[in-house]
Every structure is written in structure tokens, then in C-alpha cells.
Amino acid sequence: MTQEDRFYIIGVDGGASKTHGVLFTETGKTLASAIEKGSNLALDAGAAADRILQIINNLCNEATIPIEHVDAIGLGLAGSSSQNGRDLVFGKMDSIKLSQRTIIMNDAEAAYDLNCPGDFGILVTVGTGVICMSRNSKGETIREAGKGHDQGDMGSGYWIGKQAILNLTLNETSVIGDHDLEEIMTIFLAHVDEKEFQPAIEDLNENEDAVFIIAGLAESIIGLAERGNEIALSVVQEATHNVAEYILTLADKLEYKENKIVLAGNGSVIRNDYFRKSLNEELRFNFPEIMWTFSSISPAYGSGILAAQLYDVKVKVSDIVKGNAIVSA
Numbered sequence: 001m002t003q004e005d006r007f008y009i010i011g012v013d014g015g016a017s018k019t020h021g022v023l024f025t026e027t028g029k030t031l032a033s034a035i036e037k038g039s040n041l042a043l044d045a046g047a048a049a050d051r052i053l054q055i056i057n058n059l060c061n062e063a064t065i066p067i068e069h070v071d072a073i074g075l076g077l078a079g080s081s082s083q084n085g086r087d088l089v090f091g092k093m094d095s096i097k098l099s100q101r102t103i104i105m106n107d108a109e110a111a112y113d114l115n116c117p118g119d120f121g122i123l124v125t126v127g128t129g130v131i132c133m134s135r136n137s138k139g140e141t142i143r144e145a146g147k148g149h150d151q152g153d154m155g156s157g158y159w160i161g162k163q164a165i166l167n168l169t170l171n172e173t174s175v176i177g178d179h180d181l182e183e184i185m186t187i188f189l190a191h192v193d194e195k196e197f198q199p200a201i202e203d204l205n206e207n208e209d210a211v212f213i214i215a216g217l218a219e220s221i222i223g224l225a226e227r228g229n230e231i232a233l234s235v236v237q238e239a240t241h242n243v244a245e246y247i248l249t250l251a252d253k254l255e256y257k258e259n260k261i262v263l264a265g266n267g268s269v270i271r272n273d274y275f276r277k278s279l280n281e282e283l284r285f286n287f288p289e290i291m292w293t294f295s296s297i298s299p300a301y302g303s304g305i306l307a308a309q310l311y312d313v314k315v316k317v318s319d320i321v322k323g324n325a326i327v328s329a
């Protein structure tokens with residue numbers, strides 16, 4: 001506790017595309033927020049560690065709070081199982097003498113605690129990446145997917161964007177005259193700000209933000225699917241089929257036998273109404289009643305809440321909502 005008798009908490013939600021940070025107190029009052037590029041430890045641990053440190057500095061500067069007054073830091077990071085990445089992050093925290101007040105967890109863990117209070121429901125995160133998780137009656141965490149962008153995960157925003165580009169690559173000579181391919185090509189070239197396909201692909205392959213750029217295509221591809229583009233529709237349908245398989249496998253492991261299921265959505269792609277409608281259709285045979293819930297506040301708070309709990313400081317989500325909370329992206 002600081003000399004002002006306030007407990008200052010920093011929570012960070014670090015995905016592959018974006019990193020959100022918030023600084024708030026034990027009463028739930030938000031004092032500052034910050035955003036940076038992605039901080040997936042498995043993609044670029046060095047850059048991720050630098051961005052996390054920058055966010056912490058920015059939060060403290062905005063709130064005009066000395067960095068040494070921060071009492072607890074929770075970092076919910078994609079790729080948190082990377083030991084090299086964890087070591088680099090803790091090294092940065094040590095440089096500002098906060099490593100002993102910092103905990104690192106998977107970004108899904110933080111989102112789960114925020115979106116599924118009381119271990120109720122299944123968290124379905126679909127953004128740049130994809131992961132589904134829940135806890136069984138013994139309190140054990142069970143996950144499906146979340147292996148990484150190039151490690152077999154299917155259905156994520158990155159996967160959707162990559163499949164769209166793959167369709168263009170395999171049919172490059174057939175684009176002209178094919179309305180569906182032309183639509184996808186137009187969107188892709190505009191997205192990467194290029195005029196020709198091959199130079200665009202070459203530049204993309206060399207870009208350190210390639211994962212972020214490719215995942216950024218997902219929203220437009222889903223939009224094309226909704227408007228009847230057959231190629232985009234097939235990509236989206238395959239994506240939702242795979243996400244449905246993750247959910248069904250998880251439900252089997254939980255020995256879930258009810259007709260009604262509660263799914264907690266997290267991530268930009270799962271918030272898309274059309275994507276979620278397609279996913280519901282994939283699940284409808286097994287679960288005639290599907291209820292979706294979404295947290296109104298950023299998952300970064302979940303990381304901070306878990307960090308504060310290590311000091312027996314309980315922060316209520318309802319207080320955070322009242323205290324100028326940063327909304328979920």
C-alpha cells in the first residue's frame with residue numbers, strides 16, 4: 001500500500017495484434033489506460049517485453065503516479081508458456097524494481113476469470129488467435145486450441161486472413177473475371193496499401209507485423225461472406241466449423257450433458273454477429289439453446305484483479321464498471 005493508502009494495480013491484456021493496459025485502484029477507479037502493438041511472447045519476445053515496459057511507463061505517466069507506487073501488476077499474455085519470453089519480461093520488470101510485484105499468466109486465463117465468474121460457462125476467444133477454455137468440477141483448467149498461429153489452430157482471425165490470401169495465391173491467374181476473387185484481391189491490396197499482388201506478398205513476408213496485418217483481413221472477409229461472396233463464405237464456414245469442434249470437444253471433456261450452453265465471447269472476431277451466427281448453426285444440433293455473454297470491460301482488468309488477489313485485495317467488477325472502466329475491444 002502506498003503512502004496515500006491506495007492500492008495501485010496495473011493489468012495488461014497482450015495478444016498478437018494489440019496490447020491493452022489499465023491502471024486502477026482497489027476501489028475500481030480507473031486512472032489511466034494505454035494501448036500498444038501486440039505482445040505475444042511466442043512471436044517476438046524482445047519486442048513484447050519492450051512494449052509491456054512502455055505501457056507501464058505510459059500508464060504511470062498519465063496517472064502521474066511514481067512507478068514505485070504500483071503495488072501489483074498482472075500480465076495476461078499470449079504465448080506466456082515461452083520461458084525465454086517470461087525471462088525477458090521479468091528482466092524488464094526487474095529494471096524498474098517491480099518484478100516481485102508482477103505475475104504473468106496466459107491472456108485466456110485473465111479473460112476467463114473476468115468473463116466466467118464462478119467458473120460458469122465456456123470462454124470462447126476468437127481474435128487474432130483462438131482458444132476455448134473452462135474449468136471442471138475439480139477446478140482444473142481445460143483448454144482446446146491456443147497452440148499458436150502456425151501450430152494447428154484453425155478458425156482464428158489470422159487463419160481467416162491467411163486462407164483468403166492462400167486462395168488468391170493459388171488462383172492468381174484466374175482472378176480477372178472471377179467476381180469473388182476480384183473482391184478479395186481488391187480488399188487485400190487496399191489493406192496492405194499495394195497495387196500489385198506479388199510485391200504485396202513479398203513485402204508482407206518480410207514485415208514484422210505480418211500476423212497483425214493478416215489477422216486484420218478477417219473482418220473484411222467475414223463482411224464479404226455475409227454479402228454472398230462464395231469463397232469468403234467457404235472460409236468463414238470452415239472457420240466456424242473448427243471453432244465449434246473445439247467447443248464440442250471441451251464440452252465432452254467437461255462431461256456436459258445439457259441442451260443449453262453458456263458461451264462467454266472474447267475477441268474481435270467472436271463479437272462479429274455474422275461469425276457468431278454461423279458458429280451457432282454449427283453448434284445447434286448439440287446445443288439447441290445457446291446463450292452468449294460478453295464482458296463490457298477490457299480483459300486487462302482481469303489480469304490486474306488476479307494480481308491483486310495475491311495480496312488479498314479483492315476488486316469488484318461492479319466497482320470497476322462504475323469507476324470509468326475502459327470498455328472491451
